[in-house]
Amino acid sequence: MSYPPDLIKRLQTHAYTIRRHSLIMTTRAASGHPSSSLSMAEIMAALYFHELRVDPRCPDWPERDRFVLSKGHGCPAQFAALAERGFFDRRELLTLRQLGSFLQGHPDLKTPGVEAATGSLGNGISIAVGMALAGKLDRRPWRVYTVIGDGECQEGMVWEAAMAAAHFRLDNLCALLDFNGLETDGPVREIMNPEPLDDKFRAFGWHVVEVDGHDLVQILDALAEARRTAGRPTMIIAHTVKGKGVSFMEHELDWHGKPASPEQLRQALAELDAWAAAAGLEPPPPLDGEA
Amino acid sequence: MDGPRLLLAKTESPPRAVATRDAYGDALAQLGAEDPDIVVLDADLAKSTKTIKFAERFPERFFEVGIAEQNLMGIAAGLALAGKKPFVSTFAVFGTGRAFEPLRNSIAYPALNVKICLSHAGVTVGEDGGSHQTVEDIALMRSLPNLTVVVPADAVETAQAVRAIHAHHGPVYLRMGRPSVPVIFDAEGYRFRLGRATVLREGRDVALMACGIMVSQALAAAERLAAEGIEALVLNVSTVKPLDEETVCAAAARTGAVVTCEEHSVIGGLGSAVAEVLGERRPTPMERVGIKDVFGESGTWKDLLKARGLTPDDIVSAARRVLRRKAD
Numbered sequence: 001m002s003y004p005p006d007l008i009k010r011l012q013t014h015a016y017t018i019r020r021h022s023l024i025m026t027t028r029a030a031s032g033h034p035s036s037s038l039s040m041a042e043i044m045a046a047l048y049f050h051e052l053r054v055d056p057r058c059p060d061w062p063e064r065d066r067f068v069l070s071k072g073h074g075c076p077a078q079f080a081a082l083a084e085r086g087f088f089d090r091r092e093l094l095t096l097r098q099l100g101s102f103l104q105g106h107p108d109l110k111t112p113g114v115e116a117a118t119g120s121l122g123n124g125i126s127i128a129v130g131m132a133l134a135g136k137l138d139r140r141p142w143r144v145y146t147v148i149g150d151g152e153c154q155e156g157m158v159w160e161a162a163m164a165a166a167h168f169r170l171d172n173l174c175a176l177l178d179f180n181g182l183e184t185d186g187p188v189r190e191i192m193n194p195e196p197l198d199d200k201f202r203a204f205g206w207h208v209v210e211v212d213g214h215d216l217v218q219i220l221d222a223l224a225e226a227r228r229t230a231g232r233p234t235m236i237i238a239h240t241v242k243g244k245g246v247s248f249m250e251h252e253l254d255w256h257g258k259p260a261s262p263e264q265l266r267q268a269l270a271e272l273d274a275w276a277a278a279a280g281l282e283p284p285p286p287l288d289g290e291a
Numbered sequence: 292m293d294g295p296r297l298l299l300a301k302t303e304s305p306p307r308a309v310a311t312r313d314a315y316g317d318a319l320a321q322l323g324a325e326d327p328d329i330v331v332l333d334a335d336l337a338k339s340t341k342t343i344k345f346a347e348r349f350p351e352r353f354f355e356v357g358i359a360e361q362n363l364m365g366i367a368a369g370l371a372l373a374g375k376k377p378f379v380s381t382f383a384v385f386g387t388g389r390a391f392e393p394l395r396n397s398i399a400y401p402a403l404n405v406k407i408c409l410s411h412a413g414v415t416v417g418e419d420g421g422s423h424q425t426v427e428d429i430a431l432m433r434s435l436p437n438l439t440v441v442v443p444a445d446a447v448e449t450a451q452a453v454r455a456i457h458a459h460h461g462p463v464y465l466r467m468g469r470p471s472v473p474v475i476f477d478a479e480g481y482r483f484r485l486g487r488a489t490v491l492r493e494g495r496d497v498a499l500m501a502c503g504i505m506v507s508q509a510l511a512a513a514e515r516l517a518a519e520g521i522e523a524l525v526l527n528v529s530t531v532k533p534l535d536e537e538t539v540c541a542a543a544a545r546t547g548a549v550v551t552c553e554e555h556s557v558i559g560g561l562g563s564a565v566a567e568v569l570g571e572r573r574p575t576p577m578e579r580v581g582i583k584d585v586f587g588e589s590g591t592w593k594d595l596l597k598a599r600g601l602t603p604d605d606i607v608s609a610a611r612r613v614l615r616r617k618a619d
């Protein structure tokens with residue numbers, strides 16, 4: 001499909017902002033998963049700034065679409081998106097992982113806009129199935145979205161949930177798979193190969209679409225296709241690069257669950273800014289206390 | 292003795308026996324007619340957990356998730372987050388064991404309104420053997436913040452407890468058994484109150500504090516002790532968590548000797564809960580009747596109660612032991 005050029009540019013700017021915030025937040029927290037956040041920045045931008053019908057002034061609006069981050073450790077990206085979407089003040093992002101903050105190390109109901117407590121891999125997609133089931137039961141038009149990791153697909157619970165989603169014909173459910181090829185201890189293929197994931201989800205009864213997970217047009221197209229798909233859930237397999245946008249993090253195993261040092265953060269932000277300037281993107285809203 | 296007597300059913304012979312899971316199935320089907328938000332989920336054991344009774348009346352609100360207990364908890368969490376009131380059932384060993392972590396992280400941690408109503412708890416599962424008998428489920432559930440733990444004594448209390456936990460917003464574990472057990476309560480006289488322990492029989496020599504099937508065993512033990520001139524107070528501690536500390540301490544103070552009685556390991560269950568409270572607030576000589584840190588095995592449920600030391604005689608012996616220590 002063709003989209004207004006300014007829409008794509010706007011979403012790219014959001015992805016850029018999500019990346020910057022995720023890096024700054026995790027460096028400030030001195031912990032967290034920046035590279036897992038970077039690989040899903042475009043997915044978060046597409047969902048929160050185009051696809052999801054949500055109202056930041058009324059996070060509990062009953063008719064809203066629901067989003068569950070099943071790969072909960074990627075939550076800096078989600079929190080950044082929620083702040084930019086207006087669910088809370090972006091300065092709160094700097095409290096990530098601090099005692100008393102509503103921004104916990106993993107998604108938690110304390111946070112405005114967060115729909116489920118996740119972080120234990122495999123749980124989120126199952127919760128999303130339950131939500132979608134409730135929507136079907138009440139014949140409501142709202143939809144449920146979830147993002148899972150490729151390493152996460154080693155969890156048996158993912159397949160329990162996948163089986164149930166197809167069995168219950170949950171076409172109001174759309175999952176996106178952040179297929180970045182890496183997990184904590186190594187490449188997903190070497191640790192315990194879950195591939196072929198497309199065939200597996202198809203065999204489990206899902207409609208499967210594959211996209212470049214950093215190409216917003218492809219993501220929007222796939223989300224639209226999911227909305228048109230009747231009778232079964234959709235899995236959007238998004239081919240991504242872990243650590244995307246930061247040269248020393250991209251494809252790098254050792255960056256899982258590791259924040260940048262203040263010096264590395266400066267370099268990372270400079271790289272992102274240079275890339276954004278070349279792409280003609282607006283400068284992002286700065287976070288207070290930015291390095 | 293007059294007051295408490297009203298709570299108990301008139302003794303029929305043989306006494307009426309109903310499984311707590313049957314009472315659960317009936318109560319749930321009734322409640323389903325009153326509250327359209329109730330949804331029920333099971334993992335291929337609906338005929339055994341008796342959720343089948345709800346399923347037959349409200350098929351559109353009953354979800355069979357197959358043999359996938361982790362997903363059972365996850366889906367229930369999602370339904371609760373969307374405003375439904377899920378009751379989930381399977382066997383206690385699978386619901387608290389196999390699904391422990393999704394139950395912990397997706398239900399207890401965010402304090403979701405999910406009722407985890409599991410049957411076939413304890414050794415009274417019988418012939419299926421140790422793999423299917425829980426000795427640890429109360430310990431597991433009791434250790435989870437936000438979770439309420441209810442162990443009803445008979446069918447009457449179960450039916451009332453189902454209504455009470457439905458009215459309570461938050462996660463609850465309701466523990467039920469397989470076999471038909473004596474109905475001890477009078478449906479008119481008894482009132483289950485969530486979080487309250489109930490004195491079923493007054494006595495000043497020793498307090499028998501029991502839950503589940505062991506309540507009727509404790510009542511029988513109290514009769515035998517009475518024949519020896521020992522007055523036993525019997526306390527039904529059907530809400531194991533939060534524990535009714537006031538009533539427990541008051542009973543300990545009144546009698547100066549305590550015997551806890553549970554169809555569960557002596558590690559982490561009712562006995563532990565009572566010991567924790569008395570140790571801090573009112574140190575009292577105490578004995579724990581329960582499963583002595585071993586698993587179950589196959590056998591009839593009645594033989595298993597004997598084999599694991601869960602009979603009225605075992606309670607009587609424990610009472611004599613604790614009374615000797617009280618005298619010291």
Ligand SMILES: Cc1ncc(C[n+]2csc(CCOP(=O)(O)OP(=O)(O)O)c2C)c(N)n1
Pocket residue numbers: 035036039071073074119120121122148149150151152153178180182183184188242
């Ligand atoms: C059940 C469970 N086991 C282990 C972990 C620890 N853990 C956090 S992230 C991670 C790797 C996730 O890899 P993947 O799903 O590929 O996500 P990515 O970060 O690559 O997007 C692991 C093992 C967890 N959070 N949950």
Ligand SMILES: [Mg+2]
Pocket residue numbers: 149150151178179180181182183188
């Ligand atoms: Mg990965």
